[in-house]
Amino acid sequence: GENVEQHPSTLSVQEGDSAVIKCTYSDSASNYFPWYKQELGKRPQLIIDIRSNVGEKKDQRIAVTLNKTAKHFSLHITETQPEDSAVYFCAASIGGNKLVFGAGTILRVKS
C-alpha cells in the first residue's frame, strides 16, 4: 500500500526565515497531495494542495512543488511568523477518495 514519508520531524526557524518540509510517496497512482496545518487539540486545516497535472502552486507565503518522477513533494513557507508554529502534515491520495498521511513535522518559529 501507499507509504508517505515526511521530513524533518521537527524544524526550528527564526522569524522571517523560510521553512521547507519534504514528503515522498510510493504509489505512482497518487494524484492529489494536500498539506494540512494542525494546532494542538484542533482539527487539521488544509493550507494548500496540488494535483498531479501541476508542478508548482503558490498562495501568498506558501508554495508546494511536486516532482512526479521522483515521487516527492515539498511545502515551502517564506517569511515565517510565530503564528506559523504548528504541526504540518502532508498526505497523498489513494483509491476510494482516501488519503494517507505523513508522520508530521513540528514547526517552531522563534521570534
Next chain:
Amino acid sequence: GAVVSQHPSWVICKSGTSVKIECRSLDFQATTMFWYRQFPKQSLMLMATSNEGSKATYEQGVEKDKFLINHASLTLSTLTVTSAHPEDSSFYICSATGQGPPYEQYFGPGTRLTVT
C-alpha cells in the same frame, strides 16, 4: 461552506461502557465520511470509510465489532466505541467529502475520548 461538526468535543467514560460520536456535514451532502484516530504527537490514522446507506469499510487492524460506524444519511455518520478500554483513549476526527474537487476532505473539530 463545507463545514463539518462533531459531537461531543470531549467525553470521559468508564471502562466497559460504550460511547457514540456524531459527525455532521452542516452545509453540504457528504457522499463519503472518514473516521481517523490520532494519538498524542502522532499522525492521523484512518480507521474506516463510511458511505451513506452501505456498510463501512475498515482499515486493516481496526476491529469492526468494536468501532461501529453508521452512515444513516448524507449529513450524518456516527462512530460508537463499544466496551471502551483505557487504550481506546484518543482524539477521534471525522472528515467528509462530497463537495468540491475529488479527494478534498473537510475535517470535523475532533472528539477527545478519555476512558478511565
